Amino acid sequence: MIKKIPTKKIRLGMYIQELCGSWMDHPFWKKSFLLDRQEDLNTLQNCGIQEVYIDTDKGLDILEQSEIVSLQDEQEKIEHALKNIPINKGKAIPKVSMHDELDRARKLQSQSKAAVHSMFQEARMGNAIKISDAEPLVDEINLSISRNPEAFLNIARLKNVDDYTYLHSVAVCALMIALGKQLALDDKQIKDVGIAGLLHDVGKMMIPADVLNKPGKLTDEEFEIIKTHPRKGWEILKLSEGANQVALDVCLHHHEKVNGKGYPESISGDALSLYARMGAVCDVYDALTSNRCYKNGWEPAETIRKMAEWKDGHFDETVFHAFVKTIGIYPSGTLVKLKNGKLAVVVQQSDKSLLAPLVKAFFSTKSNEPFAPEMIDLSKSQEAIASIEDPSKWGFDLKSISGF
Ligand code: C2E
Ligand code: SIN
Ligand code: FE
Numbered sequence: 001m002i003k004k005i006p007t008k009k010i011r012l013g014m015y016i017q018e019l020c021g022s023w024m025d026h027p028f029w030k031k032s033f034l035l036d037r038q039e040d041l042n043t044l045q046n047c048g049i050q051e052v053y054i055d056t057d058k059g060l061d062i063l064e065q066s067e068i069v070s071l072q073d074e075q076e077k078i079e080h081a082l083k084n085i086p087i088n089k090g091k092a093i094p095k096v097s098m099h100d101e102l103d104r105a106r107k108l109q110s111q112s113k114a115a116v117h118s119m120f121q122e123a124r125m126g127n128a129i130k131i132s133d134a135e136p137l138v139d140e141i142n143l144s145i146s147r148n149p150e151a152f153l154n155i156a157r158l159k160n161v162d163d164y165t166y167l168h169s170v171a172v173c174a175l176m177i178a179l180g181k182q183l184a185l186d187d188k189q190i191k192d193v194g195i196a197g198l199l200h201d202v203g204k205m206m207i208p209a210d211v212l213n214k215p216g217k218l219t220d221e222e223f224e225i226i227k228t229h230p231r232k233g234w235e236i237l238k239l240s241e242g243a244n245q246v247a248l249d250v251c252l253h254h255h256e257k258v259n260g261k262g263y264p265e266s267i268s269g270d271a272l273s274l275y276a277r278m279g280a281v282c283d284v285y286d287a288l289t290s291n292r293c294y295k296n297g298w299e300p301a302e303t304i305r306k307m308a309e310w311k312d313g314h315f316d317e318t319v320f321h322a323f324v325k326t327i328g329i330y331p332s333g334t335l336v337k338l339k340n341g342k343l344a345v346v347v348q349q350s351d352k353s354l355l356a357p358l359v360k361a362f363f364s365t366k367s368n369e370p371f372a373p374e375m376i377d378l379s380k381s382q383e384a385i386a387s388i389e390d391p392s393k394w395g396f397d398l399k400s401i402s403g404f
Pocket of ligand 3 (some may be wrong): 200201229255283
């Protein structure tokens with residue numbers, strides 16, 4: 001059984017399933033491990049993490065049962081918080097189907113990657129970059145998102161490990177645009193936040209490759225080097241032609257947190273602009289959903305839940321809620337289990353509720369057998385989603401079922 005317990009109750013012999021809170025707060029890289037060294041116990045108790053999940057099937061249990069916050073309660077709280085985010089009245093229905101937009105989105109992603117690559121190489125060589133070169137692409141991404149927001153965002157998640165920084169830039173550009181639309185920014189602002197997303201990590205070009213691409217946890221010294229990338233990027237943009245204020249701001253402040261515990265300036269409150277707050281959410285979401293040289297990415301629906309769980313003031317709550325409306329609670333492509341035990345893949349968002357998308361059901365967990373796929377519009381049906389399922393556990397080819 002998985003249990004959430006306060007850090008002070010941890011003892012040797014427990015199996016640590018997961019640490020709660022910011023990964024940068026703790027020196028443990030492995031996600032789950034048997035706690036069998038006193039040294040590790042001391043580190044855990046002194047690293048500022050308040051709570052952890054333990055697995056009592058794999059290690060010792062807690063002594064006082066009254067201290068336990070069950071995973072179920074925790075999940076319910078998150079579900080509840082997410083359910084209270086209402087959908088926008090009159091949410092725009094995509095003009096073009098996911099299927100029809102995907103090919104264009106794929107081409108656009110690869111063009112954008114090439115453009116970011118060449119701009120970032122200039123930066124690496126210490127040259128000023130010409131930001132106007134990127135503008136037509138940002139306009140194209142904006143148009144693709146207007147036709148169907150999910151198509152480009154779906155493609156933008158797919159990254160090969162080597163090109164992470166460039167593809168991450170393209171993805172954050174798209175997320176910033178989609179979030180900007182959700183927040184009803186005007187056209188000029190949307191263009192500015194798109195460019196800002198594209199350039200926010202340009203400072204990573206000044207970080208030694210062996211640190212940036214290290215296939216494991218960074219040492220404190222290495223992370224200090226990483227922490228210089230917002231300011232280095234800002235310096236590059238300052239020297240570049242046509243950098244807007246928004247891009248400079250997002251570049252310098254995308255690692256700031258609302259609670260003032262971010263870097264490089266540890267600012268908070270009014271000093272942290274809306275654009276920087278948007279940048280923080282989009283950056284982390286894309287990092288978490290991407291495969292990296294040191295870890296595999298999480299599913300979008302899972303990621304939204306994890307981010308909703310972080311209550312330590314990393315993100316601006318209003319911006320985060322707008323972001324959830326942008327991405328959806330069950331983004332298309334998510335594998336879900338319905339209350340009747342059928343497995344289904346989400347194929348389209350609904351304009352009625354974030355919780356009731358159109359799904360394609362295809363497998364019965366009761367008989368453990370597939371059946372002829374069946375479309376269900378959950379906004380018009382008695383059926384409802386019971387849980388998100390991990391597709392890797394089931395081994396289905398979801399692509400062939402959803403068509404994307
Ligand atoms: P951050 O924690 O400030 O990390 C900034 C950048 O440092 C990361 O950008 C990544 O390039 C590098 N970095 C951080 N930790 C490691 C590491 O252990 N190994 C290596 N090789 N590189 C590392 P990235 O990946 O684009 O992530 C952006 C932000 O997303 C992070 O900022 C953090 O806030 C969040 N994030 C990413 N992955 C995780 C994760 O697994 N757990 C949590 N809680 N947050 C994450
Ligand atoms: C993170 O781990 O970087 C995000 C969690 C948080 O600090 O809210
Ligand atoms: Fe960054």
